[in-house]
Amino acid sequence: MAQRSRSVPRKKPRQERSRATVDAILEAAAHILVAHGFEDTTTRQVAERAGVSIGSLYQYFPSKEALITALFERQIQRVLDVCTEALQSQGSPSTQQVVRDVALGVMKAYAVNPRLHQVLISEGLKLGMMERVQSFEQRIETVVRTFMLHYSSQLRSRRVELATFVITRAIRGIIWSAAIERPELFEDPELADELGELMLGYLLPTSPSRSAK
Amino acid sequence: MAQRSRSVPRKKPRQERSRATVDAILEAAAHILVAHGFEDTTTRQVAERAGVSIGSLYQYFPSKEALITALFERQIQRVLDVCTEALQSQGSPSTQQVVRDVALGVMKAYAVNPRLHQVLISEGLKLGMMERVQSFEQRIETVVRTFMLHYSSQLRSRRVELATFVITRAIRGIIWSAAIERPELFEDPELADELGELMLGYLLPTSPSRSAK
Amino acid sequence: MAQRSRSVPRKKPRQERSRATVDAILEAAAHILVAHGFEDTTTRQVAERAGVSIGSLYQYFPSKEALITALFERQIQRVLDVCTEALQSQGSPSTQQVVRDVALGVMKAYAVNPRLHQVLISEGLKLGMMERVQSFEQRIETVVRTFMLHYSSQLRSRRVELATFVITRAIRGIIWSAAIERPELFEDPELADELGELMLGYLLPTSPSRSAK
Amino acid sequence: MAQRSRSVPRKKPRQERSRATVDAILEAAAHILVAHGFEDTTTRQVAERAGVSIGSLYQYFPSKEALITALFERQIQRVLDVCTEALQSQGSPSTQQVVRDVALGVMKAYAVNPRLHQVLISEGLKLGMMERVQSFEQRIETVVRTFMLHYSSQLRSRRVELATFVITRAIRGIIWSAAIERPELFEDPELADELGELMLGYLLPTSPSRSAK
């Protein structure tokens, strides 16, 4: 008779019907969350959009918070998958290529439904999930940091930890802003180029013209 | 008998006492907003903290939305003031200095109560104030762009408009993240250095080692 | 085609397995009812503890009310059995013995799971089962009254009907209170003695010292 | 900014209107509680019967539980007042009179809205107010015990503490049962007589005919 946390799915779906219901609910929640924000997302709305009764929603998610948490986990997994895959470089690429890969990897990661990511992070913080949020972002940081350490000889010497923070948050800030304020930029190949340049200039050894500061 | 918009202050405070009341309310709202987030900020709480009755609050702000809007305007003004002042460069600074100034100016701007800024932006979006949000950020962009155009000959040629977007959003992303996840970084002088490096590498002419892409 | 009442078991268990299931359900219901109280007893909980599915529970009991009713009947039978047996006096006991037997008999009756008894009575009232409750308690009264009438010549003359009410309810009140507030009293042999004294003083012919009222 | 318990009135009514509202709510709650029982008493029902909005109810009672608690306090006070007043014996009454006074005092106490008393006790237990319930009943016990100790020389020697428990619970049991099952008995003067006899026989020195057990 283990005590169940309120933020944990009430039960695992065993049958196909269940799984479909759970998926529909999560999908609906993601949609409405992005469209309305957390507080304006009502459980009734989610259930309705998912095409299930409010009772069914609560059968699988014991609270609104649990629903968000589940969505969070799914998003975390997707983002990490994308990021990790992007940074699985093989061969011996040029330094430039390495840096561009970092930029592109982080960018791709944060571009996985950035609006949802943003809402989840912001709500996660309010829901007392600071630790979870931190660990989430830190997992991305870890992937990036590992990658950078591997090529550190080619990179400008610096505090890798701080650099990783700067890189990931800078790119995240750009991606999120683009998602919200300038969605058309996602179509613009130059955005990726600019991110590449931003990272190159930051990570590569100092150029002669800058050394004279 | 023009219909008054619901999002506009009901009346201008004419007397000193009124102004003091309005200020107290805005101050209280800012505090609670940062501490609790928008939805957990109740008008009653704000009135209480401001030391006025709920009725008085509604005398000055016809709705919660109007209160947020007013706070938004105040924040906009403060941020712009800081940004503009920081970018009032005189003399003929070195290119490096120019770039560092941009970085520092934007950083200072976004460091004006970054948590509040963030909540306001995020709520502004929900409240259908997208235009206002855009124009807010664009006013900062304008200051930055103007500054950059002035020194464009010394900077790496690029789409200035896009570059401005990238710069402001990157720095904003870093500042916001630091405010939430790593507040201790605000004490770390290296953070400003890193932002300077990030901007230098991005804005300065391509270094030899990078030209060979 | 008589309409089946909603408060009556849907079907009689014909097979052994059915009977076992029904028993398990009733046992579970009794346990949870005592532990949590009526409103905090959910049918799902009962089914779980009984080790059957919620569907099965409803196969045997068409409603929560029917379940309570069935439990009620079982409790009635048990209480009456205990009471009747206790009052099956043989031989020609002394007057004192008779009175003590009454006290002990009633006490034993109400001590059969007193918490459950209490919940059932209280819920029976809410469920509009006033008649059933009345008839239940009256059956105990009947046993007691019959017994008393049999020895009435030795008892102080009085309205037997009223006396029976007083006796049964007084003892019930004490037993219930002990069950809830002072469970340790059940171990204390003096409690039974006190009940005996209470009944002796009440039922025996008036003593000299009292006649002078 | 002291933390307020959830079971405590949210604020003290300062104005007349407020006091009237609070009274109306408590009155309505008492009525519905007696008629329907705790769980079938909805806050909306109470508000409706009190002629106020649901919001007003929650302005004064932060939870359903707080409402019940407030009612409880009021009932406690009334019952104790009645009991204490009844046992303020002056002069030097006969032993019989003393005992009858005890009986009558306890009876009167438990006859103050006995249905409400019963519901409150039973709900108090569920609400984790066991301590409060205990202390309530113990305050009545205290009044009774004090009274008895005062006349103990005239009473049959026994464990006063246990005797007090037996007396109060016996009478409570009878009164409650009468209130529920036989309300007409309240009109019957013989009921009081019977309670007196019950107590006399229990508390007075053992009569000769009983000593020979």
Add this chain to the structure above:
DNA sequence: GATGAATGAGTTTTCATTCAT
């Protein structure tokens, strides 16, 4: 102007009950 009591629509959540598999 200032106050704070009153309002009630709207939110999360529970749980008895049904019925397709």
Add this chain to the structure above:
DNA sequence: TATGAATGAAAACTCATTCAT
């Protein structure tokens, strides 16, 4: 027959807003 996923009415409670004093 047994199962447990699905249902939805109904309950407790919140909070922006109004308005009599």
